[in-house]
Structures are given as C-alpha cells and as structure tokens.
Amino acid sequence: MSGTxxxxxxxxxxxxxxxxxxxxxxxxxxxxxxxxxxVGLAIGGFYGILQALNRIGLDLYPTPxxxxxxxxxxxxxxxxxxxxxxxFAFANSFLSLTTIKGFNRPLxxxxxxxxxxxxxxxxxxxxxxxxxTDQATVLxxxxxxxxxxxxxxxxxxxxxxxxxxxxxxxxxxxxxxxREHPGERIPLLAYMSIMTYLMWDLAxxxxxxxxxxFLLPWSLGWVETIDPEFTRTLFWYTGHAIVYFWxxxxxxxxxxxxxxxVGGRLPSDALGRLAFIIFLLFSTPVGVHHQFLxxxxxxxVKALQMSLTFFVAAGSFITAFTVGAALESGGRARGGKGLLxxxxxxxxxxxxxxxxxxxxxxxxxxxxxxxxxxxxxxxxVVHNTAYIPAHFHLTVGTAVALTIIGVCYWLVxxxxxxxxxxxxxxxxxxxxxxxxxxxxxxxQFVGGLTGEPRRTMIGNxxxxxxxxxxxxxxxxxxxxxxxxxSGLLFFVVILGTVLAGAxxxxxxxxxxxxxxxxxxxxWAGFDRLGLWFGLAVALVVLAYGPFLLTYLPLHPVSPxxxxx
Amino acid sequence: xxxxxxxxxxxxxxVAVLLGFQAAIGISVALTRVRLPAPVERVxxxxxxxxxxxxxxxxxxxxxxxxxAVIIAQAWQFNPNEITVPVGSTVTFLVSSPDVTHGFxxxxxxxxxxxxxxxxxxxxxxxxxxxxxxxxxxEYCGFGHQTMYGKVVVR
Numbered sequence: 048m049s050g051t052x053x054x055x056x057x058x059x060x061x062x063x064x065x066x067x068x069x070x071x072x073x074x075x076x077x078x079x080x081x082x083x084x085x086v087g088l089a090i091g092g093f094y095g096i097l098q099a100l101n102r103i104g105l106d107l108y109p110t111p112x113x114x115x116x117x118x119x120x121x122x123x124x125x126x127x128x129x130x131x132x133x134x135f136a137f138a139n140s141f142l143s144l145t146t147i148k149g150f151n152r153p154l155x156x157x158x159x160x161x162x163x164x165x166x167x168x169x170x171x172x173x174x175x176x177x178x179x180t181d182q183a184t185v186l187x188x189x190x191x192x193x194x195x196x197x198x199x200x201x202x203x204x205x206x207x208x209x210x211x212x213x214x215x216x217x218x219x220x221x222x223x224x225x226r227e228h229p230g231e232r233i234p235l236l237a238y239m240s241i242m243t244y245l246m247w248d249l250a251x252x253x254x255x256x257x258x259x260x261f262l263l264p265w266s267l268g269w270v271e272t273i274d275p276e277f278t279r280t281l282f283w284y285t286g287h288a289i290v291y292f293w294x295x296x297x298x299x300x301x302x303x304x305x306x307x308x309v310g311g312r313l314p315s316d317a318l319g320r321l322a323f324i325i326f327l328l329f330s331t332p333v334g335v336h337h338q339f340l341x342x343x344x345x346x347x348v349k350a351l352q353m354s355l356t357f358f359v360a361a362g363s364f365i366t367a368f369t370v371g372a373a374l375e376s377g378g379r380a381r382g383g384k385g386l387l388x389x390x391x392x393x394x395x396x397x398x399x400x401x402x403x404x405x406x407x408x409x410x411x412x413x414x415x416x417x418x419x420x421x422x423x424x425x426x427x428v429v430h431n432t433a434y435i436p437a438h439f440h441l442t443v444g445t446a447v448a449l450t451i452i453g454v455c456y457w458l459v460x461x462x463x464x465x466x467x468x469x470x471x472x473x474x475x476x477x478x479x480x481x482x483x484x485x486x487x488x489x490x491q492f493v494g495g496l497t498g499e500p501r502r503t504m505i506g507n508x509x510x511x512x513x514x515x516x517x518x519x520x521x522x523x524x525x526x527x528x529x530x531x532x533s534g535l536l537f538f539v540v541i542l543g544t545v546l547a548g549a550x551x552x553x554x555x556x557x558x559x560x561x562x563x564x565x566x567x568x569x570w571a572g573f574d575r576l577g578l579w580f581g582l583a584v585a586l587v588v589l590a591y592g593p594f595l596l597t598y599l600p601l602h603p604v605s606p607x608x609x610x611x
Numbered sequence: 612x613x614x615x616x617x618x619x620x621x622x623x624x625x626v627a628v629l630l631g632f633q634a635a636i637g638i639s640v641a642l643t644r645v646r647l648p649a650p651v652e653r654v655x656x657x658x659x660x661x662x663x664x665x666x667x668x669x670x671x672x673x674x675x676x677x678x679x680a681v682i683i684a685q686a687w688q689f690n691p692n693e694i695t696v697p698v699g700s701t702v703t704f705l706v707s708s709p710d711v712t713h714g715f716x717x718x719x720x721x722x723x724x725x726x727x728x729x730x731x732x733x734x735x736x737x738x739x740x741x742x743x744x745x746x747x748x749x750e751y752c753g754f755g756h757q758t759m760y761g762k763v764v765v766r
Contacts, residue, residue, distance in 0.1 A: 119753075275712060315615075340723055341730075343650055344649075344650070346647060353636070354633060357633055360629055365625070368625075423640065423647070428721065430723050498718035500748070504756070508758070509758045564613055568613050604656045605729065610753030
C-alpha cells in the first residue's frame with residue numbers, strides 16, 4: 048500500500064492523485080456509491096431482459112424463481128433502478144471524485160459526503176423494498192392517481208436528497224478553493240462537475256415539490272384527492288432535465304478524460320464551459336415538450352417550451368464538434384492519415400476507450416431522434432409509442448450507460464489497485480452492448496412508428512393480432528438478449544478485477560486533457576456561477592410562469608386508484 | 612475569447628440548422644391541420660359518469676359529415692369500444708377518465724393524446740379511407756393495460 052502511494056508521490060507535481068491519496072474516510076463513500084450504482088445496474092438490467100423477451104411472447108415471469116413478480120412490477124424495477132439509482136449513484140460517486148481531482152484537494156465536508164452515501168442507500172432500500180413487494184407498481188413516472196406506498200415516495204426523496212448533499216459539498220469545496228486561489232480560473236474538471244449539479248439542483252425542485260407537498264400527504268391519506276395534470280407537470284419539470292443529469296457525467300468523461308486517453312488534446316476550454324452553461328440554462332424550462340399531448344396545458348406554453356428545447360440541443364452540437372476534434376487530434380497523433388483514417392488509429396484496444404467511442408457513435412442516433420420527439424408536430428406520431436424507449440435506450444441506455452461502463456474500466460482498477468481482468472473480454476462486452484442496443488432500438492423504432500405503444504405487455508396484448516409488429520418485436524427481443532449477455536460479461540470483468548486482478552505496478556492516474564486553447568483564453572464571465580444560475584431561474588419563471596397563471600387554481604379531483 | 616475558424620463555422624451552422632428546424636415546424640403547423648390537444652374543460656373524475664356529455668357515451672351526428680364521439684377511458688376498456696362512421700366523416704372525440712391516466716392513440720391517423728383525470732381531451736380525425744382504425748391505450752394504467760383498445764369502423 049505504502050509502496051504504491053510512494054510511487055504516486057514520486058511522480059509529484061503532475062497533479063496525479065492515486066486512490067490511496069484520497070483519505071479513507073472520503074474514499075469509502077465515493078467507492079461505496081459506485082458499488083450501489085452497479086448493484087442497481089445488475090438488478091435493473093436483469094429485468095430488462097424479461098421485458099424484451101415478452102415482446103415475442105416469451106413470458107419468464109411465471110417461472111418459479113421469479114416468485115409472484117409480473118411484467119409491470121419488473122418494468123418498474125427496471126426503470127427506477129436504472130434511471131434513478133444507477134445514474135444518481137454514479138453521478139454522486141464520479142463527480143465527487145472529479146471535484147477532488149479538479150481542485151486537487153479533499154471535499155470540504157467528509158460528513159456531508161458520508162451522509163450522501165447513507166441517504167442514497169436508504170433511498171435505494173426503501174424504493175427497492177416497496178417495488179419488490181408490489182406496493183409501488185407505478186413505473187418510474189409514478190403518475191397520480193396510481194398510488195404507491197408512501198415509503199416508495201420517501202425512498203425517491205432520499206435519492207434526490209443524496210444528490211443535493213453532493214452539490215452542497217461541491218459548493219463548499221469551491222468556496223474553500225477560491226479563498227486559497229483568488230482570481231484563478233475554476234479548473235475545467237471541477238467546473239463541469241459543479242455545473243452538472245447546479246443544473247440538477249434547479250431541475251430537481253419539481254419532483255421534490257411533487258413528492259413532498261402532493262404525493263406523500265395524499266398517499267398517507269392526509270389529503271383525499273390530488274390534481275393529476277398538475278402533478279404530471281411537476282414531474283416533467285424535472286423529468287426532462289433529469290436526462291442531462293444522466294448525460295453530463297458522461298460528458299465530463301468525454302471532454303476531460305477521453306482526449307487524454309486517446310492521446311489528443313481538447314481544442315477549446317471555452318466551448319466546453321459554454322456547453323455546460325447552455326445545459327444549465329436550457330435543461331429545465333423545456334419539460335412541457337413531454338406533455339405536448341396533454342389536455343390541460345395551453346398551446347402557447349407548448350410552443351414556447353418547444354422553442355426553448357431546440358436551444359438545449361446546441362449544447363450537444365458543440366460537444367459533437369469539440370469532442371470530435373479532440374478525438375481527431377488523438378487519432379492523427381497516433382499516425383492516422385486522410386479524411387477518416389484517424390478513426391482507425393484511435394486506441395480501440397483499450398476497452399475504456401472502445402466503450403465510450405461506441406457510446407458516442409450511437410448517441411448520434413439518440414440525439415437526432417430526440418429532436419424528432421421534441422418537434423411539436425412529429426411528436427404526435429411517436430408520443431408514448433415504442434419509439435420513445437428506442438430513443439432513450441440510445442441516450443441514457445448507451446451514451447450514458449456504456450460511458451459509465453467505459454469509465455469503470457479504469458475507475459475500478461483505480462479504486463482497487465488491481466489491473467483490469469480480461470481486457471479482451473471487456474472489449475467484446477462493449478461491442479456487444481452497441482450491437483445489442485442497435486438491434487433493440489431498431490426494433491422499438493420500427494414498432495413505434497407503426498403504433499406499437501411503449502410500457503405495454505405487448506406479448507399478451509389482446510390487439511396484437513391486428514398489427515404487424517413481428518419483425519420489430521423479434522429485433523427488440525434479440526437485441527435485448529445480446530444486451531443481457533453484454534451486461535453479464537461486464538460484471539464478469541468487474542468481479543474478476545476485484546477478486547482476482549493482478550496488482551497494478553503503479554497507481555492509475557485520473558486522465559485529464561491538455562488544451563489547444565486553454566482556460567487562460569476563456570472569458571472570465573463563464574466562471575460567474577451565481578450569475579448563470581440566476582439566469583437559469585429567470586428562464587424557468589418565463590417558461591412555467593404562464594402555465595401557472597393560466598392553470599391555477601388546482602383541480603384536485605382524484606383519490607388513489609390502485610389498479611395493479 | 613478566441614474561436615478557431617472551424618469552430619466558428621460549426622457554431623453558425625449548428626444554430627442555423629436548429630432555427631431551420633423550428634421554422635419548418637412553424638410552417639407545417641401553419642399550413643396543415645395538425646393541432647395539439649388544448650385545454651377544453653375541466654370535469655370531476657369522481658362524478659364523470661353523471662356529468663354531461665359523459666353520462667351518455669357514444670356517437671352523435673352533429674352535421675352532414677361530422678360526428679361527435681364521447682368516450683370514457685377507464686381501467687381497462689374504452690366505452691364505447693366500437694363506433695361506425697361513413698367514409699368522408701370528420702369525428703371529434705371527447706375523451707375523459709374516471710380513474711387513472713390513459714392514452715388515446717388512434718393508429719393509422721395523427722390522433723394521439725393523453726387522457727388525464729379531471730380534464731377533457733378533445734381531438735379530431737378525418738376518415739378519408741374505409742377500414743378499421745384501432746384506438747388503444749398507450750399510457751400504463753395498471754394490470755390489464757395491454758387489453759385496453761377499441762376501433763373505429765369506417766365504411
């Protein structure tokens with residue numbers, strides 16, 4: 048132990064922090080949240096296979112090992128564990144670590160960090176318990192008036208609180224760092240980590256209000272009725288921005304780490320900061336584009352928020368250019384020639400890089416179909432069809448999840464001090480994920496465009512014979528199976544590393560890019576976080592104020608209706 | 612702040628593309644009859660079945676080629692679950708739910724809308740070709756969600 052720490056110390060001055068240099072009392076809550084997230088991925092992913100196989104009429108739920116579980120219960124577990132637990136846990140873990148690395152100092156409060164671990168675990172246990180006991184088969188959108196056990200809502204609240212604690216800790220650390228570095232630029236790695244959480248602080252208010260002031264009192268019987276349209280709107284206030292809370296930790300890796308891993312340089316610090324400012328500003332005031340087809344929302348609110356939605360796409364366009372250019376610089380530095388020859392010379396033998404390159408590639412389709420979803424008129428064709436899960440399995444299910452997997456391929460060695468077991472298998476895993484998701488999403492796209500509804504037990508649908516969804520459903524089922532195999536391989540590699548990996552000769556260094564145009568050329572105003580946050584609040588008021596003015600008073604007409 | 616030439620060009624193109632998308636959507640809304648659902652009327656979900664017009668669900672003729680279909684979307688069926696209209700009809704659907712949230716997706720047309728308790732969903736379809744048009748619930752509404760559908764028979 049002291050040997051590897053000494054190696055890291057000997058390299059001194061390069062800013063390298065080995066895992067052993069993070070104090071143990073900060074290391075365990077960070078590594079621990081990663082473990083919770085991966086457990087969520089394993090369980091949630093398992094149920095995904097069952098959902099996919101149902102598409103071809105293969106219903107595995109009645110088998111003895113599944114107990115009394117059924118399709119919609121499994122679908123709820125799949126959605127909540129993957130979309131909330133896995134993503135939150137990774138963000139908490141990874142962006143706590145990147146804050147430490149970015150500032151090159153420990154987090155300001157060890158106590159807050161440990162509390163974020165505890166609240167995340169508590170939230171996972173409460174939500175998990177209620178879902179597995181069929182007290183919360185409400186899917187991950189938990190629309191009222193379908194009721195869940197109050198403990199489910201409490202669990203969701205704890206998951207959100209854990210993210211707020213991480214954010215508070217980042218801001219305290221920023222304050223301490225600024226005191227010691229007056230006038231300096233916030234390091235890009237720390238900047239992106241903090242901006243991700245600032246965006247989420249504002250975005251998570253919707254679901255926090257929904258849970259604390261509406262769903263909890265209603266599910267406890269303190270109030271009799273609830274307003275379904277209003278609580279839906281609170282959900283989607285958070286429900287769109289949450290996708291950037293999933294995505295931005297992956298972007299941190301793409302901007303700051305991947306350029307280094309491929310031997311290139313990030314062309315511009317400024318564009319990276321600008322992209323994150325765009326996400327802070329435009330992630331939240333656009334949630335209504337998930338409600339284009341809701342009866343209770345005025346047309347002009349829908350049109351306004353559609354318009355704002357297109358601005359948020361600009362952040363990803365910038366990312367495509369900047370990260371793409373960084374990749375090209377790496378490929379050319381490694382001898383790539385010609386227009387596209389640099390792609391071949393990227394380090395495809397490194398599973399961490401391969402996984403993330405494939406994640407980026409499929410994100411092109413994911414992003415483009417997102418623009419379709421957000422388009423006022425095209426949305427009529429795809430809303431609540433299988434097209435939507437096809438889209439977000441390419442975004443959160445690939446761009447995010449496969450990037451997290453790629454990050455784990457250096458992060459787990461970083462924490463354990465052991466070499467990645469079977470890197471060849473890890474490369475196969477990444478390719479299988481991409482292939483599986485390509486097939487799966489194509490099946491869902493085709494089905495969706497011909498009217499196949501999402502979140503429906505299609506294999507048992509009584510109208511199935513009236514449609515021609517066979518090809519679509521087979522693609523979905525085959526893709527889902529390939530994904531299941533890929534997921535299994537991932538855990539084989541990770542467990543192999545933890546249990547049997549050879550000790551590392553020297554500690555892993557968190558990769559951090561160099562720049563063509565570094566922070567010294569970036570406009571200093573980008574670092575005025577309070578100003579940008581204030582602007583983001585103003586945009587939210589602009590986008591949701593008119594809705595509130597036209598919608599109120601509330602229309603609470605629904606008692607709980609438990610139909611599961 | 613310095614931007615390289617390619618960066619600047621890319622930013623300009625990206626913004627132009629996004630504005631172009633918005634313009635295209637604006638034009639398509641202005642030139643076609645595509646309309647999204649909008650607030651019509653609030654109802655009390657608890658007393659929906661006693662509230663006109665939902666106390667008498669079904670099809671009514673309102674003009675030479677126009678009809679109004681009042682449909683209750685409930686767990687897990689549409690009431691009525693079959694209506695028949697002649698080719699060339701324009702049908703306005705009024706749909707509402709007495710229980711949980713449902714969807715109303717009329718496959719083969721551009722009619723697709725949410726049915727949220729407390730609100731009346733109003734959507735219109737023009738039937739120019741004969742055939743069976745299946746409408747199904749596309750929002751999870753509990754254990755029997757996958758059995759919830761009906762059809763419009765166009766003769």
